[in-house]
Amino acid sequence: xxxxxxxxxxxxxxxxxxxxxxxxxxxxxxxxxxxxxxxxxxxxxxxxxxxxxxxxxxxxxxxxxxxxxxxxxxxxxxxxxxxxxxxxxxxxxxxxxxxxxxxxxxxxxxxxxxxxxxxxxxxxxxxxxxxxxxxxxxxxxxxxxxxxxxxxxxxxxxxxxxxxxxxxxxxxxxxxxxxxxxxxxxxxxxxxxxxxxxxxxxxxxxxxxxxxxxxxxxxxxxxxxxxxxxxxxxxxxxxxxxxxxxxxxxxxxxxxxxxxxxxxxxxxxxxxxxxxxxxxxxxxxxxxxxxxxxxxxxxxxxxxxxxxxxxxxxxxxxxxxxxxxxxxxxxxxxxxxxxxxxxxxxxxxxxxxxxxxxxxxxxxxxxxxxxxxxxxxxxxxxxxxxxxxxxxxxxxxxxxxxxxxxxxxxxxxxxxxxxxxxxxxxxxxxxxxxxxxxxxxxxxxxxxxxxxxxxxxxxxxxxxxxxxxxxxxxxxxxxxxxxxxxxxxxxxxxxxxxxxxxxxxxxxxxxxxx
Amino acid sequence: xxxxxxxxxxxxxxxxxxxxxxxxxxxxxxxxxxxxxxxxxxxxxxxxxxxxxxxxxxxxxxxxxxxxxxxxxxxxxxxxxxxxxxxxxxxxxxxxxxxxxxxxxxxxxxxxxxxxxxxxxxxxxxxxxxxxxxxxxxxxxxxxxxxxxxxxxxxxxxxxxxxxxxxxxxxxxxxxxxxxxxxxxxxxxxxxxxxxxxxxxxxxxxxxxxxxxxxxxxxxxxxxxxxxxxxxxxxxxxxxxxxxxxxxxxxxxxxxxxxxxxxxxxxxxxxxxxxxxxxxxxxxxxxxxxxxxxxxxxxxxxxxxxxxxxxxxxxxxxxxxxxxxxxxxxxxxxxxxxxxxxxxxxxxxxxxxxxxxxxxxx
Numbered sequence: 001x002x003x004x005x006x007x008x009x010x011x012x013x014x015x016x017x018x019x020x021x022x023x024x025x026x027x028x029x030x031x032x033x034x035x036x037x038x039x040x041x042x043x044x045x046x047x048x049x050x051x052x053x054x055x056x057x058x059x060x061x062x063x064x065x066x067x068x069x070x071x072x073x074x075x076x077x078x079x080x081x082x083x084x085x086x087x088x089x090x091x092x093x094x095x096x097x098x099x100x101x102x103x104x105x106x107x108x109x110x111x112x113x114x115x116x117x118x119x120x121x122x123x124x125x126x127x128x129x130x131x132x133x134x135x136x137x138x139x140x141x142x143x144x145x146x147x148x149x150x151x152x153x154x155x156x157x158x159x160x161x162x163x164x165x166x167x168x169x170x171x172x173x174x175x176x177x178x179x180x181x182x183x184x185x186x187x188x189x190x191x192x193x194x195x196x197x198x199x200x201x202x203x204x205x206x207x208x209x210x211x212x213x214x215x216x217x218x219x220x221x222x223x224x225x226x227x228x229x230x231x232x233x234x235x236x237x238x239x240x241x242x243x244x245x246x247x248x249x250x251x252x253x254x255x256x257x258x259x260x261x262x263x264x265x266x267x268x269x270x271x272x273x274x275x276x277x278x279x280x281x282x283x284x285x286x287x288x289x290x291x292x293x294x295x296x297x298x299x300x301x302x303x304x305x306x307x308x309x310x311x312x313x314x315x316x317x318x319x320x321x322x323x324x325x326x327x328x329x330x331x332x333x334x335x336x337x338x339x340x341x342x343x344x345x346x347x348x349x350x351x352x353x354x355x356x357x358x359x360x361x362x363x364x365x366x367x368x369x370x371x372x373x374x375x376x377x378x379x380x381x382x383x384x385x386x387x388x389x390x391x392x393x394x395x396x397x398x399x400x401x402x403x404x405x406x407x408x409x410x411x412x413x414x415x416x417x418x419x420x421x422x423x424x425x426x427x428x429x430x431x432x433x434x435x436x437x438x439x440x441x442x443x444x445x446x447x448x449x450x451x452x453x454x455x456x457x458x459x460x461x462x463x464x465x466x467x468x469x470x471x472x473x474x475x476x477x478x479x480x481x482x483x484x485x486x487x488x489x490x491x492x493x494x495x496x497x498x499x500x501x502x503x504x505x506x507x508x509x510x511x512x513x514x
Numbered sequence: 515x516x517x518x519x520x521x522x523x524x525x526x527x528x529x530x531x532x533x534x535x536x537x538x539x540x541x542x543x544x545x546x547x548x549x550x551x552x553x554x555x556x557x558x559x560x561x562x563x564x565x566x567x568x569x570x571x572x573x574x575x576x577x578x579x580x581x582x583x584x585x586x587x588x589x590x591x592x593x594x595x596x597x598x599x600x601x602x603x604x605x606x607x608x609x610x611x612x613x614x615x616x617x618x619x620x621x622x623x624x625x626x627x628x629x630x631x632x633x634x635x636x637x638x639x640x641x642x643x644x645x646x647x648x649x650x651x652x653x654x655x656x657x658x659x660x661x662x663x664x665x666x667x668x669x670x671x672x673x674x675x676x677x678x679x680x681x682x683x684x685x686x687x688x689x690x691x692x693x694x695x696x697x698x699x700x701x702x703x704x705x706x707x708x709x710x711x712x713x714x715x716x717x718x719x720x721x722x723x724x725x726x727x728x729x730x731x732x733x734x735x736x737x738x739x740x741x742x743x744x745x746x747x748x749x750x751x752x753x754x755x756x757x758x759x760x761x762x763x764x765x766x767x768x769x770x771x772x773x774x775x776x777x778x779x780x781x782x783x784x785x786x787x788x789x790x791x792x793x794x795x796x797x798x799x800x801x802x803x804x805x806x807x808x809x810x811x812x813x814x815x816x817x818x819x820x821x822x823x824x825x826x827x828x829x830x831x832x833x834x835x836x837x838x839x840x841x842x843x844x845x846x847x848x849x850x851x852x853x854x855x856x857x858x859x860x861x862x863x864x865x866x867x868x869x870x871x872x873x874x875x876x
């Protein structure tokens with residue numbers, strides 16, 4: 001195993017070396033960084049040309065200059081890499097350090113959302129193959145596949161952001177919309193749950209009426225201007241989470257898990273006021289993380305207290321319930337920040353922005369306001385990226401699960417008399433996750449370099465913008481810096497994916513063949 | 515609920531009766547015939563095939579077309595992208611200029627009657643006919659798609675099959691070369707190539723993009739060849755004295771053709787989006803050439819005032835990409851031997867009755 005990893009790492013280094021050499025020379029030969037200076041009529045033109053030439057070592061021919069560049073990169077092994085200087089004299093490593101967090105912030109949420117939703121919908125469509133829901137989702141995913149992201153982005157800006165901001169001027173939902181939302185929800189849930197004609201119509205009626213009533217209440221009470229959940233709604237939702245997580249994870253017949261999860265719901269209700277005290281007196285990321293850890297500790301204790309045998313699945317279930325319920329407290333706090341946020345001068349009741357990564361006019365003094373500001377700026381890009389990328393996960397997880405369901409061990413599991421939940425979640429789903437994991441790893445690596453167009457449309461300045469500027473300005477060191485980061489990440493991710501595959505699937509032997 | 519008891523939806527469908535139906539259906543048919551039959555049963559795919567053919571013919575005959583640079587074939591549309599007719603001013607909603615003259619509301623409903631008018635898709639800033647521009651852009655997109663698909667497809671198939679068939683050193687070298695190309699992200703290559711050579715024309719750009727688009731396909735084909743070459747029929751052919759060339763072309767390739775065709779269609783639908791995206795950010799097709807991505811990029815700020823400049827190019831991109839995806843899906847269903855057609859309720863009942871009759875006769 002170790003020999004395999006070392007050999008692969010060696011090959012990867014050679015590959016990176018070669019491809020960076022080729023790209024360096026291609027990019028160097030394709031444009032002259034001094035071109036615009038040579039044409040300028042600046043009196044100290046010659047001095048500028050001379051200083052830029054010295055700074056970027058332009059007097060060295062590109063193939064040789066490449067080795068000067070790679071010498072700086074090899075500094076990684078000595079702890080002080082040198083990515084060289086950009087044209088404006090700034091350090092490339094500095095620009096990269098600024099851009100990478102922005103890009104991660106932009107793409108991480110979207111990728112995680114796309115993975116979770118894509119896998120969930122993919123699995124449901126596979127379980128209900130050839131149902132109307134399956135056909136509808138197939139069509140939707142193909143449509144998403146075919147959408148150019150810049151096109152979606154413009155539509156989202158025009159129809160979602162601007163209309164929503166206009167709507168907030170007078171937040172009364174018209175009756176037609178209420179009926180429409182109710183019908184859409186009803187169709188979605190009813191086709192999702194399906195079953196006999198009777199359950200279909202029950203689901204249709206219940207979800208439709210519930211959604212319509214909810215929207216009508218929100219509209220009547222002015223909830224959109226001052227939203228909140230409140231302790232009782234949080235408690236109710238938390239009980240729902242407890243039941244849902246338990247059903248998916250170990251089944252409702254496992255009373256210990258259910259009791260342990262419900263304890264977490266009660267604990268969430270009890271911690272409502274203490275948590276809010278912490279939120280308002282000690283805002284920041286650290287207290288939130290501390291509370292999450294506290295929730296995990298409580299969950300483990302409760303899981304241990306309620307279970308006698310088979311403890312791990314019960315603890316897992318409880319921890320998941322505790323974290324999701326604690327998340328509700330956070331959501332509630334953000335909701336109650338909404339009204340003060342909209343009242344600030346920087347926002348002035350138009351909370352969904354169409355461009356930029358934060359409102360510069362908004363001060364930094366209130367942690368909750370600036371966090372909410374970051375979230376509102378994330379809404380549109382995240383939505384656009386999620387929409388176009390989750391289709392792939394739907395198709396992939398559907399296909400894989402269908403393959404797995406045709407395997408003999410699934411028939412064996414059914415023949416043993418296991419419940420359908422156990423067959424799907426434990427036998428089928430876990431095996432579906434093997435190929436999915438490797439794809440997810442590679443996708444996460446692609447995150448860093450992958451949002452060139454989205455960044456451009458929404459006016460963010462991350463890696464994509466850096467790359468674009470480098471290309472337009474013949475900024476060789478900057479271009480190579482971006483390339484080096486994205487390429488080494490993608491190469492590493494491929495290696496990790498291969499290793500994970502062999503760890504998850506014992507049938508694959510690592511190091512056999514090429 | 516989602517977890518229902520074992521039902522028809524979850525069932526693998528391989529009870530003997532259904533197998534009998536499936537087998538009876540393919541009796542005495544060649545692989546090509548089976549595939550064609552299965553494909554034509556996929557209604558969405560057939561419909562998409564019709565759409566794509568229609569768009570191709572519609573678009574390529576619309577404008578003047580130069581064959582081999584000599585023959586000039588006149589298009590059926592009255593404007594070309596070089597014409598600059600008068601800009602329509604005055605009778606547009608909201609005080610804009612160059613709005614579409616197309617009307618779909620008949621006269622008795624208070625509209626202007628069903629008709630195209632002079633400029634069905636409107637006009638751009640200087641008055642050029644937008645229908646002609648969109649036609650030109652779609653021509654570009656379609657040609658880019660075909661060029662990337664054929665170059666990428668050929669390279670991927672050749673490299674994948676050589677490395678899968680010969681294994682050993684050849685395989686190691688070719689696969690490291692593939693890794694090498696994969697390291698360079700497609701968008702970076704596209705940008706470098708498009709930025710510096712984009713002005714040489716869309717076909718040249720597509721040619722270069724195709725040179726880098728084969729990696730995924732070659733890995734798939736290699737995997738397919740690695741499994742197929744171990745099969746009995748290949749051993750049989752070798753024992754019978756077939757040459758490597760004959761084994762590759764007559765025995766292995768026909769069995770791998772499904773994988774190849776399906777991935778090439780997906781490659782093509784990716785290619786059309788890649789070209790539009792590159793043109794959008796300014797690295798792809800550049801003016802004075804026309805491309806759908808370029809049109810959208812140019813007029814995205816006009817969306818609120820002149821939305822037609824944004825809608826029509828987008829709709830053409832989506833309908834082409836969507837059709838290609840559906841065709842790919844239909845082909846996958848047609849080629850996949852594990853894929854069983856959905857057995858209709860009536861056929862299942864028929865086979866159940868037949869089985870009961872057979873049991874009663876025993």
